[in-house]
Amino acid sequence: MGKPKALIDNHKCLSCGGCISICPKDAINMCSSKAYVSKEICTDCGICIQICPIGAISSEVY
Amino acid sequence: MKYDVVIVGSGPAGCITARFAAELGAKVLIIERRQEVGVPVLCGEGVSKKIDEFNILEGTKWIANSMDGARIFSPDGTMVKLAADMAGSETGYVLYRDIFDKELARGAIKAGAKLMLNTCAVDILKEKGKINGIKAKHFDDIIDLEADIVVGADGVESKVGKWAGIKTTLKPSDLETCAQYTLSNIDLESAYCDFYLGKKIAPGGYAWVFPKGKDVANVGIGVLASLSKPGLSTLLLDKFIKSHPGLNKGEPIRFLAGAVPVAEPIEAVKDNLILVGDAARQVDPITGGGLMASVEAGKAAGETIGKAVEEQRFDKEILSSYEEKIEKTLYKKLKRNYVVKEILLKMEDKTLDMLADSLKDYKFDELSTLSLLKALVSKHPSLLIRLKPLLKLSKM
Numbered sequence: 410m411g412k413p414k415a416l417i418d419n420h421k422c423l424s425c426g427g428c429i430s431i432c433p434k435d436a437i438n439m440c441s442s443k444a445y446v447s448k449e450i451c452t453d454c455g456i457c458i459q460i461c462p463i464g465a466i467s468s469e470v471y
Numbered sequence: 472m473k474y475d476v477v478i479v480g481s482g483p484a485g486c487i488t489a490r491f492a493a494e495l496g497a498k499v500l501i502i503e504r505r506q507e508v509g510v511p512v513l514c515g516e517g518v519s520k521k522i523d524e525f526n527i528l529e530g531t532k533w534i535a536n537s538m539d540g541a542r543i544f545s546p547d548g549t550m551v552k553l554a555a556d557m558a559g560s561e562t563g564y565v566l567y568r569d570i571f572d573k574e575l576a577r578g579a580i581k582a583g584a585k586l587m588l589n590t591c592a593v594d595i596l597k598e599k600g601k602i603n604g605i606k607a608k609h610f611d612d613i614i615d616l617e618a619d620i621v622v623g624a625d626g627v628e629s630k631v632g633k634w635a636g637i638k639t640t641l642k643p644s645d646l647e648t649c650a651q652y653t654l655s656n657i658d659l660e661s662a663y664c665d666f667y668l669g670k671k672i673a674p675g676g677y678a679w680v681f682p683k684g685k686d687v688a689n690v691g692i693g694v695l696a697s698l699s700k701p702g703l704s705t706l707l708l709d710k711f712i713k714s715h716p717g718l719n720k721g722e723p724i725r726f727l728a729g730a731v732p733v734a735e736p737i738e739a740v741k742d743n744l745i746l747v748g749d750a751a752r753q754v755d756p757i758t759g760g761g762l763m764a765s766v767e768a769g770k771a772a773g774e775t776i777g778k779a780v781e782e783q784r785f786d787k788e789i790l791s792s793y794e795e796k797i798e799k800t801l802y803k804k805l806k807r808n809y810v811v812k813e814i815l816l817k818m819e820d821k822t823l824d825m826l827a828d829s830l831k832d833y834k835f836d837e838l839s840t841l842s843l844l845k846a847l848v849s850k851h852p853s854l855l856i857r858l859k860p861l862l863k864l865s866k867m
Contacts, residue, residue, distance in 0.1 A: 423511070429630075438630075456643060460643060463650065
């Protein structure tokens, strides 16, 4: 079983970009209209989860 | 096909940069990752009337409402009114940002710029260590867009700066995390943009009500990211609306989330690459307003690029005149307001109440953060002693 990583709920994400601007590992991108996490880079620090204005990010094992 | 400049992002900063560069003869390409300019709207949609001075917008379709001023409500409800001296004189607009952005794009295209939609920048191109364009994804195709100058106008989440080695990552204490409804069916007879302060209302930020018409308004909230919890902005926004007579019967016709940098401006020129707008953190750290900053910086960037293309020089030396142009005006103001933001964040609610009480009958000569700061310093010289030297330095 892998370590937990940030997971963005694509149904909720409104593409504000806050998580991308704050991610210390630069692990989040938004080339389509939703943000997504590169799970190879994410260290599950939790900062994006804390700041998401709509609570669309959680820490999951996936 | 090679361009003089490729601009990543078709928001106001990108389109204004494009317009002024193209007007000076530069061959400009703007790329936009979305399929439509100006959508989704990620903005409170308020802007100062000073935007008229730039002559970059035709007609009035982009204006939802003209405003007489602003009202600030301290945590205990004390109101400070900032209005223009004469009754009926407008001080600002509430926009239709989607139409506004399309108008700016139209202006850039009319000046000669090209715009590619559905085109997402994925990296910078380099040749022999020198930036020479943007690698982009257009649907399933990867394309190389060569250019002498690259502009990152790619917003708060800017990647262009990072690819060039500029540190753009924000501290949580330099980011406002926001949620906003456009509420219909509300009872609002006001020609003022309202701001509500208080730790319980919006920790490290504020709530706002910007009327778009007589029964429609943008009602939003910004929370400082370092004081946020998952979904807090939305929770606090719902609470604010519920407790607000006049708003609590409203129905949302739009919901959006936003992220606003409230940081000091960062390095905006690196070799032949320029950052502009939110990407360069060109936002007023007190209000979170970035439109006027983008207009001012975009114009300076576009003019600098035009000159660089004319002289066929694409080094940091010539492009730095962009930063020099805004250093004494825009940057001085943003740096000052960053210090003010830090002071305001440390204030208890009761201090804000006291400050508001002392200004409740004050007549402001104009609607600006500077006139508000001047009034505060004149009333409380010892409390705001750190601000005094900053006010002397700046005239904005």
